[in-house]
Amino acid sequence: MNIITAAQTKDADRHTIETEPIASVDLMERAANAFVTAFIPLYPDSNTSILICCGTGNNGGDGLAIARLLQAHGYDAITVWVVRFANSERDDFTANFARLHNTPIRITEFFPGDKLPDIDQTVIIDALLGSGLNKPLTGDWLRLVKHINGVPGRKVAVDVPTGLRADGIIPDTEYALYAHDVISFQRPKLSFFFPESAKAIERFHVVDIGLDESYIERLPTDFRLITRDDIQRIYRNRLPFSHKGTYGHALLIAGNTRTMGAALLCCGASVYSGAGLTSACIPPAGLAALNTCHPEVMYCPEEDLAEIWGTFDAVGIGPGLGQREKLLTACLGYSAKPMVIDADAITLLAREPSLMEKLPTPCILTPHMKEFDRLFGTHSSWWDRLRTAREQAEARHIVLVLKNRYTFIVMPDGSVYINPTGNPAMASGGMGDVLTGMLTSFLAQGYPPQEAAILACYLHGTAGDQLAANGMAVVPAGKLIRMIPLAIGNRGGFS
């Protein structure tokens, strides 16, 4: 699914208005209806007192239409503020302002410098500024947004919280309204996936306002959101007459005395993700545990690595490796194979940058933020970090899996796939080790690295999402791996 810029959204609006065709005020009505349909289940009590704060642009126009529609749905404690801090208004705002005169809804207008009354409503709908935001909030706008943020009511933003830029750059210095819910039109905005948006968003919902989807999907963009359709398209069914040889041999080089669990988790993840064979290069101290936990996995002693290297289809290295990280240097000297480099192996790359010149193709690196910055230098924002990731992935022809709440998968052509799955119940040790096992397993099964990364990240998240949906407040990594076959079986969707 394409993630588009605010300018492209405007273009898709224009295109839909011209070609459907639909009057722009009717498109606004459709957007307001979609908002209301999403709003009602979130705040079903029609006695809820609601303040709707509207600017005089199209976002404000939406707010006025929403006021009228909510009132028609029986919400009768609605107050509207119209904030006339700009000296112009949009036509569709004007039209919706006129339509409100035939309703019992009370409107109060505010001008620059006006004193702002106390707010005692339970819900505040933010229709002040939307994707038209083009500069930081200052003056009266800033004062108003701070006033709203200072009251206890739940805030629900129309399209985008006022003050949050839509396109990914979220300067620390810029103030924004804090929305408990954002109900966004047609597409989530790129910014929603950046960690800095936490200052403005608790959760977001996306509603279809009927813009021309095929047009949106043809717009050029470097950012895509992974959906279940991608998984259904990419995943290849296991074939009749296939055998373990069909699904490749994954080698995991992982584990040390104190961190053997990391090796066990990534080996288990490889088995459960479908590699035909999985071998573990672990210290002998881990053998009893390996055979007990994952009897499917074979043992590859360190000293045999060079000799049997040719038998593996993909190699994952790093989880829990500790001082054994030097094995990476040896591996990079053998014949090139699809590789996943994670954890301590990434730390070694950061210490010995010359190794970066020896990375095989294909190669997937899976840094979290700290590992990434160790590797490529510190970054003060996620936008800058992502820019570096795109430059590095292109220059080195590698896939960078930049792990986060919304993992960014940066492809060798510089495009970015955003993974939406996963949840806070999964925030615990071992999750990254599981991902490395899954990635290596899919590479061993013959998936190109781009596809392996999309499959592994998405299914890793849906496995965790399903366990959380089953009521697990905490999802340990060992539990997650056993869910992987079901996540694959359901192609990343559970009913």
Ligand SMILES: NC(=O)C1=CN([C@@H]2O[C@H](COP(=O)(O)OP(=O)(O)OC[C@H]3O[C@@H](n4cnc5c(N)ncnc54)[C@H](O)[C@@H]3O)[C@@H](O)[C@H]2O)[C@@H](O)CC1
């Ligand atoms: N046909 C359309 O274009 C549709 C637009 N929709 C709504 O329209 C919104 C975008 O509307 P607009 O482009 O009118 O813009 P907004 O309503 O977001 O903002 C209004 C104007 O405020 C000014 N402004 C921006 N940042 C400011 C700041 N920091 N301080 C003071 N003034 C500032 C700009 O000149 C901007 O045009 C979307 O977020 C969405 O809510 C929806 O109604 C769906 C259809």
Ligand SMILES: [K+]
């Ligand atoms: K808004």
